[in-house]
Amino acid sequence: MKLLLRGGRIVDPSQGLDQELDLLLEDGRVQALGEKLEVQGAKVINCQGLVVAPGFIDMHVHLREPGEEWKETIETGLEAAVAGGFTAVACMPNTKPPNDNAEITRFILERANQVGLARVYPVACITKGQKGEELTEFGDLKAAGARALSDDGRPVPEAVVMRLALEYAKNFDLPVISHAEELSLSEGGQVNEGLASATLGLKGIPSQGEAIAIFREVMLAHLTQSPIHIAHVSTKLGIEIIRSAKARGIKVTAETAPHYFTLTETATLGYDTRAKVNPPLRSEEDRQAIEEALAEGVIDVIATDHAPHSELEKVCEFERAACGLIGLETALPLSLRLVERGTFDLSRLVSLLSTNPARILKVPGGTLRPGSPADVTVFDPEERWVLTPEVLRSKSKNTPFLGWELKGRAVLTIVSGRVVFTRL
């Protein structure tokens, strides 16, 4: 099976490419890149006016299966992923039961194979039952297909346990992802501490709590000489710590999510539960710092923290509402707003969504170099569309961006040379 993508703007920072070229995919691999390729027997797709990039990898999603299938399933989650331009997702382990053993990891991969849309990289728990006490069987989990470790949503409370995890992960070359939150400061918290907590009369979550936790993690990475990846960075203070740690040569990488560079705590002011998320939406100063850190390279990755919840968990009192919002289908247009604003260029955007997550997770992809897997995202940077519940593939519709007019949309998603989604 040969597929020729004709005349698209190839943006591939792994090769320093940003130019109009043809891309030939064959037998699940990138076969060639070049001008006016002539190929016999290939299916030709006209990509003029479109951007062709190595497949996007979302290293932070919640697929909810097993256990909370009324919110999302592996199938609906992957439908949302490919519609949003993602060829791979890393799914967090806070399922029910949590992914803390090889059996759950294998179940997730088996379901993902049956669905056959995007690639799935299971993230397994750092500790058994995400309890923060005993390490899971990293070796067994890796053999079953786990690609990273995290107790996402439940930070590892004790530094000594995190230290052991970072050390033991070195034996199996598994990246460790930290949900950085000092629980004793955020306990009972609902919104950012500051304007939102004062105005709404809700308990605040101070940004210093995130900074304290990030500081612990980079110190442990320094101590163990093991890499650490910080999930969903939301604060200027946290960014400053990551910046200085990187300058010191500590092996730390970081991600943020589109809502943290698009919205601020003002989105919560009407008690809008769709804007309730952990970490919370922060101040405008934090938002700007995140934008700058993405441009500067202090933050390496845009990941969505796609967190589906049904109306049962969201249409209720704010304090009762679950944290999180869906993001797979809005990440690209929200990120393109920063390109439009001149914060960074398309090449940087592709690094943030593809090259860097591939490197951090140590998975194939993130490049269109000949010989690499034929995972390709094609998007129209100009298409304008309005986000409505009807267009969302995700089973849940919990997003504060409903009703927004967005610009830019994935139009063709190819995994291993196979078209898994197309609007063309």
Add this chain to the structure above:
Amino acid sequence: MEAGFSHRHLLDLASLSAEDIDHILRTAQNLKEILSRPIPKVPTLRGKLITHLFFEASTRTRLSFEKAAKALSADVFNFTARMSSVEKGETLLDTVLNLEAMGTHLFVIRHPMAGAPHFIARHTKARVINAGDGFHAHPTQALLDMLTVKEKKGTLSGLKVAIIGDIRHSRVAHSNIVGFRKMGSEVYVSGPATMLPPEAEALGARVCYRVEEALEEADVVMALRVQKERHGRKLFPSLREYAQAFGINAKRLSLAKDDCLLMHPGPINWGVELSPELQHHPQNVILEQVTNGVAVRMALLLLLLGGAS
């Protein structure tokens, strides 16, 4: 209905203008006369059903709303979370929709979670009055406080209002800061710094770490109840030290203006936030606040439910 009040609900004072507040207070002043009649009752809201949804304990607020409704001849449903289907797991939304289906025209809600009244206001066709939500707002308390001050001082602008106590966990403080600022007064807050968030300045209050600084030359001194039931952790070492360092006594009160008003939203812990010697102090207007509470709530029921006045 009086012209010029266009709100469907009373959720907090932040969503009202100074004119709206003035309108409510003038309406309350007019209605207060009814309460001193031999038969303190008018037929204005006959046929209207008011449902009280109380998810938290209350004496003054609930009975004050009930008295206001009855003075206007409305019917009242009294719902309390205990002994109801909430104990069987019914959600707030379902509870509200069921009571609306029984013909409720207006909900008066008190709830431990901030924003619960805003939430139900989005989902019901009935009117909603917030009777206290979490640490957020208690707008009818602030309105009755403002009515009391306006009656005594003739104005709500240019005053110095001192609020002393647990600011962080007080919806009364929150609404009074917002309300008095809107009407053109200065609000000074003080108390143990563990309960005195710097963010209070975002609401327009001035934060003082010395109680005396807040009290000096104040026109209004408002003490707040130490809300022992609201603290997850101990936020000050002992009630004894609280009374000594932050309690209002005659000596501290003498720092305020000679004609200052001493107020408290109740219930009072005598000997903690207020020294017992102030019980019969000439500047103590605490029970007048309670009477004004009925008038303010009558005004709100009338303004929200219409009915010819």
